[in-house]
Amino acid sequence: MFSTRLDRERLADLGAAAAERLLRAGVDLVALSFVDNSGISRVKAVPAGKLASVAAWGVGASNSFDFFLATDSIASGAHSLGPVGDLRLHPDLDALTVLAAQPGWAWAPAWRYDQDGRAHPQDSRALTAAAVGQLAERGLSVRAAFELEWVVTDPDEVPVPGPAYGYARLSRHHDYLRKLVSALDSQRAEVEQIHPEYAAGQFELSVAAADPVRAADLAVLTKETVRRVSEACGLRASFTPKFQPGGVGNGGHVHLSLWHGDQPLCSAGNGPFQLTPAGEAFGAGILRRLPALLAVGAPSVISYLRLTPHHWAGVFTAWGCENRETQLRLIRGAAGQRSTAANWEVKCFDLTANPYLVLAGLIFAGLAGIDAEERLPPPIDVDPGSLSPDEAAAAGVVRLPTSLPDSIAAFEADDVLPKAFGEELGTTLLDVRRAEAAELGALPDAELCRVMRWLH
Known part of the structure; x- marks a missing residue:
């Protein structure tokens, strides 16, 4: 579930339990995805064994993805920071799914937060x-x-x-x-x-x-x-x-x-x-x-x-x-x-x-x-x-x-x-x-x- 404040200790425990289940199921890697403003699913992947740390602390992703076009050109805009700044992708472990069509992989949609643990105002999943x-x-x-x-x-x-x-x-x-x-x-x-x-x-x-x-x-x-x-x-x-x-x-x-x-x-x-x-x-x-x-x-x-x-x-x-x-x-x-x-x-x-x-x-x-x-x-x-x-x-x-x-x-x-x-x-x-x-x-x-x- 989405939260405006991250309980990192609890997320680490949930991530560790999820990692154990995935490794027993033969899953080696987890794809973390979000959909940008042009409708493209962007992704970072992590080893399943790292899921406890990733759940608690996230994975880095540029906030410039908010300005990507489908063609991968990058637009300018009033809120663009260009190459500056970073966000963190946190997997929604409730939605974690072992992928049948990609053996050895699982997938989770990600929430996006800033480096201080605040919800990113352009997180479309959070908007929903x-x-x-x-x-x-x-x-x-x-x-x-x-x-x-x-x-x-x-x-x-x-x-x-x-x-x-x-x-x-x-x-x-x-x-x-x-x-x-x-x-x-x-x-x-x-x-x-x-x-x-x-x-x-x-x-x-x-x-x-x-x-x-x-x-x-x-x-x-x-x-x-x-x-x-x-x-x-x-x-x-x-x-x-x-x-x-x-x-x-x-x-x-x-x-x-x-x-x-x-x-x-x-x-x-x-x-x-x-x-x-x-x-x-x-x-x-x-x-x-x-x-x-x-x-x-x-x-x-x-x-x-x-x-x-x-x-x-x-x-x-x-x-x-x-x-x-x-x-x-x-x-x-x-x-x-x-x-x-x-x-x-x-x-x-x-x-x-x-x-x-x-x-x-x-x-x-x-x-x-x-x-x-x-x-x-x-x-x-x-x-x-x-x-x-x-x-x-x-x-x-x-x-x-x-x-x-x-x-x-x-x-x-x-x-x-x-x-x-x-x-x-x-x-x-x-x-x-x-x-x-x-x-x-x-x-x-x-x-x-x-x-x-x-x-x-």
């Missing part, structure tokens, strides 16, 4: 924990999950063949998919479903919902497991939002359900589609702030190649029940399961995003909706892109930002998110986004796809 704390203060909780989409290619970067959603693609790669699900299962990542998707070579995997910090951890762990199992099977996995111009993109849809104790708030109410007032307000807060949230959940120049109408990417300010063209989709589930299955799905995000920032942003937006007792506009039950200009205007339906600079402007203008993220993180996030826009924004689509294809 803070958002969860704000929910708890209101007697609320969220369960969340990510859908991961990726394109599988042969070593020559040719996507594997087979029809969209087709059994032929699944049967051709049955052993690959079996090994992937087996690895995830042994790592306590409960797979809900896996199937071929629309694009050439594309697959989608969903894991079971968990508390938000754990859900973001699982997104990180699942991506790296997909990557490693693919390589072991002679394949390559790309999570880029757009593998090639004109093709269908990879999304990173997010599912959230709101709870008060064991009472579900996305069902069993008297609002639209049986939403409770709190469940509706939570969704309304997210819907209102999705233009600003794109700077968090669609954070790359290439994200906006994916966000095109009529591709089930959710590019209009609209919500609907089971409507795959709305950016915010209420999923009710089958009759008889709706009390526990109902949830909100956000469709306009992708996997270049930092999952911790995504969930923190969605929670802050939803809480703002609850605090303001916001209500949803009428749902849209058609493709919003098919509405005439007059129909769209009457329904309040407009396009989401169509470029990264436009999303940056929406985030800056928002009345909730910059303050919730904190001045240092919020400012740095936009510094990094502007640097990426400057570096990559003028590239032709084909070149942009080539540059970004294997980075995330």
